[in-house]
Amino acid sequence: MTTFDDRERGFEKKFELDQEQEFKAGARRNRLLGEWAAGLMGLSADSVAEYAKAVVKSDFELPGDEDVLRKVFEDLKGSGVAISEGEVRMKMDELLAQAREQLRSGE
Numbered sequence: 001m002t003t004f005d006d007r008e009r010g011f012e013k014k015f016e017l018d019q020e021q022e023f024k025a026g027a028r029r030n031r032l033l034g035e036w037a038a039g040l041m042g043l044s045a046d047s048v049a050e051y052a053k054a055v056v057k058s059d060f061e062l063p064g065d066e067d068v069l070r071k072v073f074e075d076l077k078g079s080g081v082a083i084s085e086g087e088v089r090m091k092m093d094e095l096l097a098q099a100r101e102q103l104r105s106g107e
Contacts, residue, residue: 021103028099030056030068033092037072041079051075065092 034052043051054071061067073088 021100025096025099025103026059026065027056028102029092029096030059032095032099033068033072036091036095037076037088040076040081040083068092 031052034055035048037055038048038051041051055068058071059065059068069085069088069092073083073085076083076088
């Protein structure tokens with residue numbers, strides 16, 4: 001029974017680590033998305049970091065990515081940037097892959 005218990009603990013630990021990595025990747029993706037959107041909106045260098053933090057914080061409103069998508073899309077639209085919701089969603093997917101790779105490579 002010990003071998004089974006050890007395997008179970010191993011799987012639980014791996015799951016925990018995977019969840020932690022995914023959380024970090026999501027937060028990093030949101031920061032990168034905020035920086036990207038700030039650039040499109042023409043924000044000053046000082047405002048870019050502040051806006052990126054606001055995007056990261058927006059992810060804690062609701063489960064999932066819809067709150068981040070809605071915030072960034074509405075902010076871009078409100079700033080007069082001609083972009084579709086689908087384009088923002090595609091950028092989110094691209095940046096999530098980039099964030100995962102950065103975490104894997106230790107950046």
